[in-house]
Amino acid sequence: MTDATAFVPGHVTAFFTVDRDETDPTRTGSRGAGLAIEDGVEITVTDAADRQVWLDEEEISMPAVETVLDTLNADVAVHAESDVPLGRGFGVSGAMALGTALATNTVLERDLSMNELITIAHGAEVQAGTGLGDVVAQAAGGMAVRMEPGGPQHNYIDAVPARPRIEYHTSGELSTEDVLGAETAMITQAGAQALSSVVSEPRPETVVYAGRRFAREAGLLTERVKETITDVTSNGGEASMAMLGETVYALDSGLSDAGYDAHQTRVDPAGARLR
Amino acid sequence: MTDATAFVPGHVTAFFTVDRDETDPTRTGSRGAGLAIEDGVEITVTDAADRQVWLDEEEISMPAVETVLDTLNADVAVHAESDVPLGRGFGVSGAMALGTALATNTVLERDLSMNELITIAHGAEVQAGTGLGDVVAQAAGGMAVRMEPGGPQHNYIDAVPARPRIEYHTSGELSTEDVLGAETAMITQAGAQALSSVVSEPRPETVVYAGRRFAREAGLLTERVKETITDVTSNGGEASMAMLGETVYALDSGLSDAGYDAHQTRVDPAGARLR
Numbered sequence: 001m002t003d004a005t006a007f008v009p010g011h012v013t014a015f016f017t018v019d020r021d022e023t024d025p026t027r028t029g030s031r032g033a034g035l036a037i038e039d040g041v042e043i044t045v046t047d048a049a050d051r052q053v054w055l056d057e058e059e060i061s062m063p064a065v066e067t068v069l070d071t072l073n074a075d076v077a078v079h080a081e082s083d084v085p086l087g088r089g090f091g092v093s094g095a096m097a098l099g100t101a102l103a104t105n106t107v108l109e110r111d112l113s114m115n116e117l118i119t120i121a122h123g124a125e126v127q128a129g130t131g132l133g134d135v136v137a138q139a140a141g142g143m144a145v146r147m148e149p150g151g152p153q154h155n156y157i158d159a160v161p162a163r164p165r166i167e168y169h170t171s172g173e174l175s176t177e178d179v180l181g182a183e184t185a186m187i188t189q190a191g192a193q194a195l196s197s198v199v200s201e202p203r204p205e206t207v208v209y210a211g212r213r214f215a216r217e218a219g220l221l222t223e224r225v226k227e228t229i230t231d232v233t234s235n236g237g238e239a240s241m242a243m244l245g246e247t248v249y250a251l252d253s254g255l256s257d258a259g260y261d262a263h264q265t266r267v268d269p270a271g272a273r274l275r
Numbered sequence: 276m277t278d279a280t281a282f283v284p285g286h287v288t289a290f291f292t293v294d295r296d297e298t299d300p301t302r303t304g305s306r307g308a309g310l311a312i313e314d315g316v317e318i319t320v321t322d323a324a325d326r327q328v329w330l331d332e333e334e335i336s337m338p339a340v341e342t343v344l345d346t347l348n349a350d351v352a353v354h355a356e357s358d359v360p361l362g363r364g365f366g367v368s369g370a371m372a373l374g375t376a377l378a379t380n381t382v383l384e385r386d387l388s389m390n391e392l393i394t395i396a397h398g399a400e401v402q403a404g405t406g407l408g409d410v411v412a413q414a415a416g417g418m419a420v421r422m423e424p425g426g427p428q429h430n431y432i433d434a435v436p437a438r439p440r441i442e443y444h445t446s447g448e449l450s451t452e453d454v455l456g457a458e459t460a461m462i463t464q465a466g467a468q469a470l471s472s473v474v475s476e477p478r479p480e481t482v483v484y485a486g487r488r489f490a491r492e493a494g495l496l497t498e499r500v501k502e503t504i505t506d507v508t509s510n511g512g513e514a515s516m517a518m519l520g521e522t523v524y525a526l527d528s529g530l531s532d533a534g535y536d537a538h539q540t541r542v543d544p545a546g547a548r549l550r
Contacts, residue, residue: 102436113420113477114434141545145388158427159389161377163549202388270416270545274438 004106006099009036009268011091013243014211017191018184019149029149030132039083043099048077064097067124087173089242094134097121141271167262172246190217211240279381281374284311284543286366288518289486292466293459294424304424305407314358318374323352339372342399362448364520369409372396416546442537447521465492486515
């Protein structure tokens with residue numbers, strides 16, 4: 001086969017913890033919850049003489065993708081097209097790492113299993129510092145609830161059995177690396193509390209509500225995000241901040257009802273798959 | 276909400292083991308591999324005064340569905356429409372149990388998580404004797420490889436990262452209850468061997484090839500099935516028997532290439548989901 005294409009849903013993290021294992025990146029990760037969405041990233045891998053990585057017609061360097069390609073010993077061309085922007089809380093780097101792993105395995109006939117590919121992509125994201133829970137949630141699809149951290153051999157994932165419509169509105173970037181690289185004790189404390197709310201009431205509204213409290217308690221809200229969330233909630237909607245970007249997401253038509261120009265999507269039930 | 280609809284893919288089991296825990300149905304199950312397919316069952320649950328279960332315009336009694344409704348304390352009407360026939364190795368009873376659990380949870384706002392609903396449906400199938408591994412594979416979607424048996428709290432599921440086109444041809448029913456109720460040591464021995472082939476080479480062709488050897492070694496082939504498989508393989512295709520029915524499935528166009536009138540479908544990547 002000379003090329004293969006994978007689709008990986010975007011992932012909006014509602015809340016999270018930081019659970020590090022100093023020796024093993026596949027045991028490092030996060031607990032938390034989020035929404036895999038139908039807006040995502042399509043990744044095409046082509047057998048090629050030199051390695052190249054493109055995102056939306058621009059050649060880029062993405063450490064997690066490089067690590068995946070190193071692990072698979074692959075010199076291939078990776079062309080990604082994304083419905084969602086990079087650096088704004090949609091898990092684009094996780095999607096690219098996972099989609100690259102899936103499509104490269106097919107093109108080069110590496111004979112790895114799904115969980116092996118997820119583990120490679122998860123470990124690469126952790127090492128790059130660009131994400132802790134996106135890859136495993138993007139592999140699962142739906143509204144994953146990450147009960148235990150790490151790759152598929154170590155984690156335990158449940159889900160909220162629902163598929164709501166979602167809107168999102170983005171106003172700026174935030175650096176996941178900066179947040180994960182700083183002190184994270186408050187984040188983990190607030191994330192664990194949010195997780196226990198969702199476990200006791202696994203509903204979409206609870207995910208968004210618990211995420212809103214998490215964002216406030218963990219000190220991650222920006223002024224612009226806070227204002228947009230208030231506009232939606234004071235209009236009777238449910239909204240919160242996507243971790244990590246200056247992005248607000250809402251259930252149903254919460255953002256457009258409050259007068260915002262918003263993208264419409266829906267929870268994607270399938271998770272990462274080959275086209 | 277007065278009604279909700281779930282779709283659950285059909286599941287063709289390629290091979291399996293029988294792993295019983297005498298005290299706990301959620302630890303009972305099977306290891307093995309199979310294919311979730313886009314032909315499946317759509318289950319609509321409506322809030323109603325009396326309990327009713329319909330499959331394709333016919334009122335039926337299905338023990339696994341009854342147990343699910345008992346567990347959820349639910350008097351509802353269940354209307355199912357299936358693309359695939361009952362009793363022929365497509366996991367229709369598992370699909371109905373799981374789809375009923377998902378849709379009933381939504382209609383009656385039972386606030387259970389996805390894994391709790393899968394556990395209820397899996398336990399109900401095990402108790403009814405109509406399946407051991409369909410429900411967890413149908414929840415996962417794709418080409419699930421069940422490495423450890425049981426419900427989601429106990430099992431471990433990997434997958435073959437591929438989404439081949441599939442054909443199937445069915446000529447008669449077999450009783451899962453009869454096979455699972457008899458001596459199963461040979462089945463489990465052959466199933467464990469097939470599993471280790473797929474683990475070392477997680478490809479669609481290996482799943483089908485290992486399934487064919489399993490069917491022969493476990494003594495499950497009927498004359499009609501054996502003849503159809505031979506027709507496909509001697510024509511260069513890959514085919515095996517669906518567990519448990521007089522049904523042959525093939526990769527790509529293996530059956531129609533060999534002159535059979537076959538249904539076309541594809542591996543479904545998503546697993547059970549609300550519509």
